[in-house]
Amino acid sequence: MVEHCPSCGYRFERDHGYWIGAMIISTAFTLVGFLVVFVGGILIWWPDVPWTGLLITTLSVTAILPVFGYPTARTVWIALDLMVRPLEAAEIDRAANSMRGGG
Numbered sequence: 020m021v022e023h024c025p026s027c028g029y030r031f032e033r034d035h036g037y038w039i040g041a042m043i044i045s046t047a048f049t050l051v052g053f054l055v056v057f058v059g060g061i062l063i064w065w066p067d068v069p070w071t072g073l074l075i076t077t078l079s080v081t082a083i084l085p086v087f088g089y090p091t092a093r094t095v096w097i098a099l100d101l102m103v104r105p106l107e108a109a110e111i112d113r114a115a116n117s118m119r120g121g122g
Contacts, residue, residue, distance in 0.1 A: 023114070027114055027118070028113075028114035028116070028118035029110075030113060031097065037100075040096045040099070040100065041093040044096050045085050045089050045092035046085075048084060048091070048092060049085050049088065052084045053080065056077045056081075057077045060077070
């Protein structure tokens, strides 16, 4: 991932440990995916649930979702963070400075 937005110069990682929120969101996405597949599978095939197939499918989804869902989780985290904590004047100045090539 790039350090700054190529359009406005916004620095994506605002503080040390900033992406912990994105990891929490990714974990929530994975939990929802697990519940949808597992509970949905039980409801679809009840009363003759193919437990082995459901287990393999659920574990596969649970393993794949964090890998492919993390970029979306990071985007959601940035949006939530900016809604709750808008950019400060110093951050806006640093973004403008990075767009001028000042780093």
